[in-house]
Amino acid sequence: xxxxxxxxxxxxxxxxxxxxxxxxxxxxxxxxxxxxxxxxxxxxxxxxxxxxxxxxxxxxxxxxxxxxxxxxxxxxxxxxxxxxxxxxxxxxxxxxxxxxxxxxxxxxxxxxxxxxxxxxxxxxxxxxxxxxxxxxxxxxxxxxxxxxxxxxxxxxxxxxxxxxxxxxxxxxxxxxxxxxxxxxxxxxxxxxxxxxxxxxxxxxxxxxxxxxxxxxxxxxxxxxxxxxxxxxxxxxxxxxxxxxxxxxxxxxxxxxxxxxxxxxxxxxxxxxxxxxxxxxxxxxxxxxxxxxxxxxxxxxxxxxxxxxxxxxxxxxxxxxxxxxxxxxxxxxxxxxxxxxxxxxxxxxxxxxxxxxxxxxxxxxxxxxxxxxxxxxxxxxxxxxxxxxxxxxxxxxxxxxxxxxxxxxxxxxxxxxxxxxxxxxxxxxxxxxxxxxxxxxxxxxxxxxxxxxxxxxxxxxxxxxxxxxxxxxxxxxxxxxxxxxxxxxxxxxxxxxxxxxxxxxxxxxxxxxxxxxxxxxxxxxxxxxxxxxxxxxxxxxxxxxxxxxxxxxxxxxxxxxxxxxxxxxxxxxxxxxxxxxxxxxxxxxxxxxxxxxxxxxxxxxxxxxxxxxxxxxxxxxxxxxxxxxxxxxxxxxxxxxxxxxxxxxxxxxxxxxxxxxxxxxxxxxxxxxxxxxxxxxxxxxxxxxxxxxxxxxxxxxxxxxxxxxxxxxxxxxxxxxxxxxxxxxxxxxxxxxxxxxxxx
Numbered sequence: 001x002x003x004x005x006x007x008x009x010x011x012x013x014x015x016x017x018x019x020x021x022x023x024x025x026x027x028x029x030x031x032x033x034x035x036x037x038x039x040x041x042x043x044x045x046x047x048x049x050x051x052x053x054x055x056x057x058x059x060x061x062x063x064x065x066x067x068x069x070x071x072x073x074x075x076x077x078x079x080x081x082x083x084x085x086x087x088x089x090x091x092x093x094x095x096x097x098x099x100x101x102x103x104x105x106x107x108x109x110x111x112x113x114x115x116x117x118x119x120x121x122x123x124x125x126x127x128x129x130x131x132x133x134x135x136x137x138x139x140x141x142x143x144x145x146x147x148x149x150x151x152x153x154x155x156x157x158x159x160x161x162x163x164x165x166x167x168x169x170x171x172x173x174x175x176x177x178x179x180x181x182x183x184x185x186x187x188x189x190x191x192x193x194x195x196x197x198x199x200x201x202x203x204x205x206x207x208x209x210x211x212x213x214x215x216x217x218x219x220x221x222x223x224x225x226x227x228x229x230x231x232x233x234x235x236x237x238x239x240x241x242x243x244x245x246x247x248x249x250x251x252x253x254x255x256x257x258x259x260x261x262x263x264x265x266x267x268x269x270x271x272x273x274x275x276x277x278x279x280x281x282x283x284x285x286x287x288x289x290x291x292x293x294x295x296x297x298x299x300x301x302x303x304x305x306x307x308x309x310x311x312x313x314x315x316x317x318x319x320x321x322x323x324x325x326x327x328x329x330x331x332x333x334x335x336x337x338x339x340x341x342x343x344x345x346x347x348x349x350x351x352x353x354x355x356x357x358x359x360x361x362x363x364x365x366x367x368x369x370x371x372x373x374x375x376x377x378x379x380x381x382x383x384x385x386x387x388x389x390x391x392x393x394x395x396x397x398x399x400x401x402x403x404x405x406x407x408x409x410x411x412x413x414x415x416x417x418x419x420x421x422x423x424x425x426x427x428x429x430x431x432x433x434x435x436x437x438x439x440x441x442x443x444x445x446x447x448x449x450x451x452x453x454x455x456x457x458x459x460x461x462x463x464x465x466x467x468x469x470x471x472x473x474x475x476x477x478x479x480x481x482x483x484x485x486x487x488x489x490x491x492x493x494x495x496x497x498x499x500x501x502x503x504x505x506x507x508x509x510x511x512x513x514x515x516x517x518x519x520x521x522x523x524x525x526x527x528x529x530x531x532x533x534x535x536x537x538x539x540x541x542x543x544x545x546x547x548x549x550x551x552x553x554x555x556x557x558x559x560x561x562x563x564x565x566x567x568x569x570x571x572x573x574x575x576x577x578x579x580x581x582x583x584x585x586x587x588x589x590x591x592x593x594x595x596x597x598x599x600x601x602x603x604x605x606x607x608x609x610x611x612x613x614x615x616x617x618x619x620x621x622x623x624x625x626x627x628x629x630x631x632x633x634x635x636x637x638x639x640x641x642x643x644x645x646x647x648x649x650x651x652x653x654x655x656x657x658x659x660x661x662x663x664x665x666x667x668x669x670x671x672x673x674x675x676x677x678x679x680x681x682x683x684x685x686x687x688x689x690x691x692x693x694x695x696x697x698x699x700x701x702x703x704x705x706x707x708x709x710x711x712x713x714x715x716x717x718x719x720x721x722x723x724x725x726x727x728x729x730x731x732x733x734x735x736x737x738x739x740x741x742x743x
Contacts, residue, residue: 004101004126005047005134006094008108008117010034011310012139013049016107019144020045033093040148048097050108051090055120056080057171067179068573070566072171074120094125104131106155110367111318112163112552113495119160130154135367137328138374139312159367162552166493169544169565173199176569177535180576181524184584185591193591195524196507200492200500202528203538204482205509205517207489209525211477212517218473224251228416228423229463230263236451236459238263238416238423248468254421255466261419262458268451269413274406277435279322279361280370281398283494284487286317286391289398291480293442294390295513298483298498304391305371312376314395318495319368322361324402328372330356333399336375343396346438350403358402372399382704382729397439404435412450418461425451476514490542508594511646519597523590531579532572540568601625601647602658605675607633612658614645625674637674645674654680704731 005020007013013036017025021038028035036047056077059069078088098104104126108114110133122128133155136147177197185193226240245251281289283302290301305317315328324330334356337347350356360370373396381389408431416423427450430436436443453459477485479501486497504510509521517525528536544565550556576583604610610629617624622641627633637657639645643664650659652673662670673680702708708725710733721733 001103002044002046002101003103003105004097005045005105005107006118006121007047007049008114009051009310010049012107013047015139015310015312016134016144017045017047019139019141020148030093030096031089033089035093035097046097046101047107048094049090050094050117050121051087053077053113053117053120054087054091054094055124056084057167059175065179065183067183067576068172068176068566068569070172070569072168074124076124091125094121098126101126104128105134105151106131107134109316109318110135110137110156111316111495112159112166112493115156115160116163116167118155119164122155130157137368138315139310140374140376142375158552158554161558162548165551165558165561166548168558168562169548170199172562172565172569173197173535174201176573177202177532177576180532180573180580181583181587184576184580185588186584187581188584188588190588193588193595194507195587195591196503197524197528197535198500198503199544200496200541201503202525202536203489203541204486204491204500205504205521205525206529206536206538207485207491208477208482208504208510208515209517209522211474212522215473215476220470220473221246222248222468222470224248225467225469226251226255226258226421227465227467228258228263228418228461229465230416230453231460231462232451232453234449234452236414236425236453238414238425241422241424251466255464257421258418258461258464261461263416263418263423263461264458265414265453265455266417267415268453268455269415271411271413272431273409273411275409275434275436276406277359277401277404278398278439279359279363280324280372280402281395282320282322282361282363282365282370283317284320284483284497285322286371286395287483287498288480289394289442290391291478292444293394294387296387296391297479297502299502300387301391302498304387305395308388308392308395312374313378313392314374315370315372316368317371319365319371320363320494321365321368321370322363323369324358324360324372324399325369328369329375330358330403332375333373336377337373337396337400339379340377340381340396342381342393343400346400350400350438353403356403360402371395380705382731385730394442397442401435401439404438405432407434407436408432410450414451414453416453425453427451476512476516478514482515489538490545491538508598518594520587520590520594523586527583527586531583532575534568534572534575598646601645601660602649602651604629604633604635605651605656605658606635609633610635612637614639638676639674640672652678652680654678702729702731705729 005016007016014034017036017038020040022040024038026037028037038045054077055074057072058075058080060071060073063069076091077084078091104122106118108118122131133152134147135152136143174196178195181195181197185195223244223246225244228238230236230238240254245254286305287298287301290296291298302317305314308314309317331351334347334351338344378384384392409428410431411426411428413424413426416425429450482501483497486492492500504521508518509524510517525536534540544561547556547561551558551561599614601612601614604612604627607627607629610627610633612625612635613628615624615626623639623645625637625639627635640662643662646661646663648659648661648671651657652659652675655673655675655678657673657675657678660672660674662672699709702710702723702725705723705725708723708729710721711724713720713722723729723731
């Protein structure tokens with residue numbers, strides 16, 4: 001008897017095999033794909049892996065771009081798209097392993113995606129309808145053994161059906177609406193571009209466009225604020241209780257009433273309050289906090305968190321829960337964290353408490369608990385990449401702070417009278433840090449100064465300041481806040497939201513970290529709302545999300561939901577076909593506007609008339625920059641390769657060439673002048689050369705591992721300093737602008 005255990009990713013298969021093997025673990029390969037063999041309780045087990053989804057949806061028979069289509073089926077991913085070609089080797093390896101097995105165990109991630117990945121492998125490769133199920137929240141040895149010992153006799157069929165139904169809905173909505181948009185564009189015969197719409201994508205774009213219109217419609221109002229600077233120690237600046245004066249004459253009159261008068265403190269009020277510890281991270285709050293602190297996109301944060309989970313450093317990240325039950329072993333985790341110098345002091349402090357009880361939030365997840373560090377931390381944080389270290393420490397410190405005592409704070413408010421005008425000043429300070437000390441340096445600082453003023457005392461007014469300003473428009477969504485907003489509106493799932501946002505960027509519907517909707521994005525959603533409002537409907541998306549929950553609970557059938565979806569899609573398709581030409585004309589115009597704006601870098605520094613634009617050479621198959629007035633102006637410049645170039649709307653101070661933002665995958669965007677003869681660049685190059693000579697003459701000890709020395713290294717993005725103990729120590733340091741900067 002042979003049992004095949006199937007995991008979702010290669011790294012997980014090795015970890016599971018290592019945990020469950022009692023004696024010898026054989027590490028084998030089928031062609032290039034790893035798999036494992038071991039014995040447990042005298043029985044033989046094989047462990048093979050998928051690499052995410054090995055099957056994808058496609059229409060049964062090619063319809064040549066017509067719509068609507070509903071006749072779809074699962075096919076091997078490698079046969080559906082070129083980008084999935086790499087999955088064939090994993091598919092073939094599982095076919096070979098399945099032929100040797102008598103029974104099967106699902107060890108994929110315990111969520112709708114993991115259950116669906118296994119269900120398709122089970123049905124199409126293993127030719128079975130059911131299998132046993134391991135359920136685990138971390139990939140530590142202890143959790144995996146417990147999961148194996150407590151194995152379920154069946155896969156979670158409602159969970160798998162819910163995942164499959166979601167895929168059916170998203171595919172049908174996506175393929176039909178996207179084909180409708182593309183057909184509308186083709187009808188214009190004025191160009192070609194890839195456009196898309198979708199069940200969640202379109203309402204999300206509508207949400208962003210609504211904010212964009214609020215900003216566009218906003219009309220600023222002038223206002224004035226009156227501040228009084230008091231001769232106190234420390235200095236205090238009091239503000240007029242009216243805050244904003246929208247009448248300048250009134251503001252000036254209030255200021256004149258205060259001239260030559262002393263400030264009398266009428267009352268000083270002190271109020272102490274508790275600031276409660278934060279709740280544990282779920283994926284949404286982790287993505288939001290990561291963006292606030294590090295500027296990481298939601299997708300980047302999720303990818304890093306997934307790596308930490310697969311390496312057994314943290315628990316499963318795709319969770320909505322804010323619960324930390326005692327079953328995870330608080331003391332065991334804290335004792336393990338004592339081995340990390342960065343947090344050992346705080347872990348020991350918590351271990352000394354009589355009782356450990358975390359503050360929990362309301363969020364729940366039927367399959368998983370909140371994100372937390374496991375009892376298997378890295379031996380040293382130097383073993384993690386720079387990004388992994390940031391996210392890991394953030395998760396660790398959030399976990400520690402959940403067990404902290406409430407922070408005690410004090411707010412001091414002083415009521416002040418100057419002449420007959422009323423002023424006040426207010427400040428808050430921390431009296432007892434409580435949980436705050438565990439979360440530093442990630443705690444948001446709100447200022448710690450309070451006014452030290454005596455009640456009944458008069459103070460000289462050293463300055464009366466009347467400041468003029470304008471009301472500000474609503475702020476745009478950031479990549480962090482839009483994820484939270486999508487959750488509030490019931491758009492997408494914790495696992496899909498970051499991908500939906502990325503699609504909006506890929507389609508040029510939005511741009512920038514502070515998310516701005518492009519003319520193409522604005523026109524697209526307006527066209528949809530005008531001609532096919534059902535597709536842009538947030539209510540319709542919420543309805544189907546609710547229906548999918550019922551499928552997962554076993555209260556609704558897949559057939560019923562898909563029947564309703566087909567009825568709605570027929571109506572949407574009919575609306576598209578009735579207005580194809582109008583839709584196409586409106587969209588192609590917006591596309592050309594967006595493309596032109598994206599290709600324009602700035603004014604030509606040579607002729608002053610034209611615009612420097614990004615061009616493409618069919619001969620060299622590369623991009624370059626040139627003046628739009630060619631051939632009258634022959635200005636031409638190279639662009640950096642291997643990345644994305646964007647305009648920033650300003651010129652270099654040294655040479656007046658347009659500045660560009662150079663974006664490379666996995667790297668911090670680089671603001672640069674693309675003029676190779678820029679005087680500033682020559683100065684920087686000389687500075688870098690001198691620094692390299694200094695380091696080669698006098699080595700410096702590595703500040704991370706202490707035992708290695710910093711040596712000059714060269715990479716694809718230039719020269720930098722790296723530790724001589726690489727890869728054991730991955731410390732690097734930039735050499736830039738005459739200064740050394742840690743990467």
